Amino acid sequence: MKLKNNTVFDCSIIDVSKVHNKAGNITVVENGKNIPFDVKRIYYLYDIPGGEARGGHAHYELEQYVIAASGSFNIMLDDGENRKIVTLNSPNLALHIVPGLWRELDNFSSGSISLVLASHLYDEKDYIREYEQFLKFKK
Numbered sequence: 001m002k003l004k005n006n007t008v009f010d011c012s013i014i015d016v017s018k019v020h021n022k023a024g025n026i027t028v029v030e031n032g033k034n035i036p037f038d039v040k041r042i043y044y045l046y047d048i049p050g051g052e053a054r055g056g057h058a059h060y061e062l063e064q065y066v067i068a069a070s071g072s073f074n075i076m077l078d079d080g081e082n083r084k085i086v087t088l089n090s091p092n093l094a095l096h097i098v099p100g101l102w103r104e105l106d107n108f109s110s111g112s113i114s115l116v117l118a119s120h121l122y123d124e125k126d127y128i129r130e131y132e133q134f135l136k137f138k139k
Helices: 129-137
Strands: 012-015 019-021 024-026 042-044 054-059 064-070 073-078 083-088 093-097 102-106 113-118
Touching: 064 083, 073 093, 083 093
Parallel strands: none
Antiparallel strands: 012 093, 019 024, 042 113, 054 102, 064 093, 064 113, 073 083, 073 102
């Protein structure tokens, strides 16, 4: 599978824009304009207790844009050889996570909301949930 060659360096922070006026800010994400895949699923994580982590898996095919809609949190990306930690803390910035990478989210601030735009509908077969299995997949 070609996707396993993706590395943490293939992930990037994308400024999805912010339109500001005296009534407040708006950020728009549109398929085919400022996101490189068609969004098939949207979900968000919130009310995460202090010290807890989320994620802890990889995907064979799924791409994601992860946005800190409120507050801040860290995302650790792992390609089997390299690790990279990204802090998200602005609702106009998205982390584009490519397929084939292990990810863990932690260090959630109080009241934080992690908004995730996903390229596929939920499919349990697309998940790698054991780190040792992920390392075998990457080889």
